[in-house]
Structure formats: C-alpha cells, structure tokens
Amino acid sequence: MKRALLALLLLPLLSACEGGRDTGTPTLGLQGNPARGQRLIRQYNCGSCHTIPGVYGAHGEVAPPLYWFSRRSFIAGELPNTPANLQRWLLDPPAVEPGTAMPRLGLKPDEARDIAAYLSTLR
Ligand code: HEC
Helix, strand or coil, rough: HHHHHHHHHHHHHHHHHHHHHHHHHHHHCCCHHHHHHHHHHHCCCCHHEEECCCCCCCCCCCCCCCHHHHHHCCCCEEEEEHHHHHHHHHCCCHHHHHCCCCCCCCCCCCHHHHHHHCCCCCC
C-alpha cells in the first residue's frame, strides 16, 4: 500500500524528467548570448582545430569546419542538433562519443550555452 502511494507520488516527477530530456541544464535556459559565445570561441582557441566563420583566426583544419552549423542535422554524427545537445557536446565530447578527438575543454555550462548560441547563428 505504502509503496503504491510512493509510486503515485513519484509518477509526476518522473514524467517531468522525461519531458525535460532534451533541455540539458533546464535552469540555465537556452537563450544564450551569441556575441559572448563568439568571444569565448576565440578565448578557448576552438579555431586551432576548426574553421569557424566569423571568428578571427579560426582556420584550423584538424576537425570539421563549422560552416552553416545550424543546418547540420547531427552533432558529430551522434546527437540531433538542438541547442541543448550542442551544449552537452561542448561540455563533454567524450561522454557523447567515446574516443572522439575533440577533448573536454573545461567549459562552464553558461559558456557552452553561449558558444552554442553563436554556432546556431551560422546558417
Ligand atoms: C583538439 C582539437 C579540437 C578543439 C580544440 C575543439 N574541437 Fe570541436 N571537434 C574536434 C573534432 C576532432 C571533432 C569531430 C568529432 C567527431 O565527430 O567525433 C569536433 C567536433 C565538433 C563539433 C561537431 C561538428 C560536427 O560536424 O558535427 C562542434 C560543434 C565543435 N567541435 C565545436 C567546438 C568548439 C566550439 C570548440 C571550442 C570550445 C572546439 N570544438 C574545440 C576537435 C576539436
């Protein structure tokens, strides 16, 4: 009896999680600040590996160029390209794709959000 009650209480919580599956870090919101993202891309030197339109000095050829990134269907061929998933990828690429050559760069969640916001302006 008690157990059934507990299950009833937990049910709405579980479905709330389910609905939030794609929102990454919900408390942050996903608006982001693309201008700050652009600066952070320089600061973290993403351009040593990637060519990234609109970012000074970002002409790397180690990794895929990020032209028109918002039009891409998948991130690293693994995740559907949504802002939340992009944030997740940027925070910890090897957690998404073990063995990937993109390292964990130690971004903070708000930094990853803003970088994702910049990348989604590339259309
Ligand atoms: C040491 C090189 C390196 C650095 C530095 C690096 N990346 Fe990457 N990145 C990669 C590689 C390699 C891939 C391809 C990963 C894969 O498909 O497994 C990748 C993939 C990506 C993708 C997905 C591309 C696609 O075609 O789906 C994005 C977006 C991305 N990186 C953004 C960034 C950003 C933003 C930064 C800086 C915060 C950064 N990367 C720094 C190597 C790097």
